[in-house]
Amino acid sequence: MIPSYNKVHLKFKLNGVNYNQDDIREIAYSFVKEGLHYEEAIGDFLLDWLDNKSFIKVKSTGTTGKPKLIKIDKQVMVNSSIFTGNFFNLKPGDKALHCLPANFIAGKMMLVRAMILGLELDLTEPTSHPIFNTKTEYDFAAMLPIQLQNSLHDINNFKNIIVGSVKVSNKLIEAIQDKSTRVFETFGMTETATHIALRPLNNFESEQKTTSLGKSIFKTLPDISISQDDRGCLVIESGHLTKQPIVTNDLVKLYSEDEFEWLGRFDNVINSGGVKIFPETIEEKLQEKIKQRFFIASEKDETFGEKIILILEGDIDTVDNSIFDDLDKYEKPKKIYCAHKFDVISDKIQRKKILTKLGII
Incomplete structure (x- = not known):
């Protein structure tokens, strides 16, 4: 049974402290009034999440145009959290690191995953060189490529890392090949509440499909249907994430009903x-x-x-x-x-x- 957005898992912890909904409101107010800059953004989101609305408004990054506010149902964010939790086998009590800015969807989703899945979430300032307890073994984290690059010496502290926002360089991919941590590049957007597909960057399985350049390809999460429009751009459908098909400007090559290679942006061709x-x-x-x-x-x-x-x-x-x-x-x-x-x-x-x-x- 998929939980509702207005429930917080009993095992949710923030910086080692267990919080219920009322507690979260208090810590959120504290972050907004007295917190550091990055904590203010976290506090603002938590207050939005716990209000009586069934949606939140999220600012897009505006990669190809002006940033815009996008309305996303809170239940869609819950559904996305469940998909991610199932893929990585995340369980209540597992530990996660939050090192992304909460102004954008990726940072917001880390908070939602923790509250819905019952994760123990540690917060750290979202700098290019995130600081975290190197004695803690984390089950999950989301990073930018630059953060992953600067954390390579401690990457074995993590079981799973997803990396996104910008394309991961070949040099960085080479640097993680001997690491035990499973690292995945994400594909997604604000409208889909972050990623709808992942591609492994290391620890490959023998049956993993690759492109002509030998790189792994993206595989969609469950309940995601993909196709192409007449431009060759990706079309995304999911009963749990989108009410209407999302027509992207991402040019892709389809390998199967749930596998694709990203070629580039139609806007940039x-x-x-x-x-x-x-x-x-x-x-x-x-x-x-x-x-x-x-x-x-x-x-x-x-x-x-x-x-x-x-x-x-x-x-x-x-x-x-x-x-x-x-x-x-x-x-x-x-x-x-x-x-x-x-x-x-x-x-x-x-x-x-x-x-x-x-x-x-």
Whole structure:
């Protein structure tokens, strides 16, 4: 039986202390009034969760446009928590670490999972280098790639880690291959109450399907149906998560009714001389060759319609052209721009905002 959103599991603990609903309200008020900045966000969410409304409003990260408020049913968040709990076999009393900002859905969902599943949740400031008790053995945590990178020396403290928000680099994937911790990359969005699919990054099973590049593919959680629209973008359906199908702008290759490979964002596809180019594919080829943050985009071209450009963070707009040797001819940037500082929300580069500031769009 799936629990209701207005119930808190009897075994739920926050920083080692058992709290019921009334207690949670008190600690939430305390966080809002006297807490640190990250605790204020946690307090605000807990008060929203315990009010008499059946929904909450969540701010999207605005990866391809302006951030917007999205209304999500609380019961949908409960259902998502159950799916995750079942996948990772999380049980009441299991320990979890909360190191994500509670302003966005991923951080909110860690709190919901703990309250619904009866987890013992430790809170820590959501910095790029999360600080936690290295003597504690955690059953579950959600991290950004940069947090995982900076926690590699203590990763064996965790049984399971999910990592998302931005794509995990090949270098980081290589670094976790000898770790006992099971690490999964997530696929999801605010509208689906975080992830609807996972792909293992290490500890592979022999029957795990892979892409042509040898990488594992995403597999959906139970009760998730996927298909493609006429653009080749992913369509998500789930009776427990969405009332209507969610049509995404994520271009995918379907391998089965519950397995897919993510190719890139439809918003970002570049058409240069009739050739469709996925910026994300080029970025993956360059990720180990460019030290600072960067992304691939396009600008108008009279001959080809669009031409590839490289946007670098910083004040130096030159690179060694040899880094482009492994790119196909049509993938090589024709021009390089630099932006002094990238606009970033929840570790996601705000491409359109940066391109607008540079006067490219």
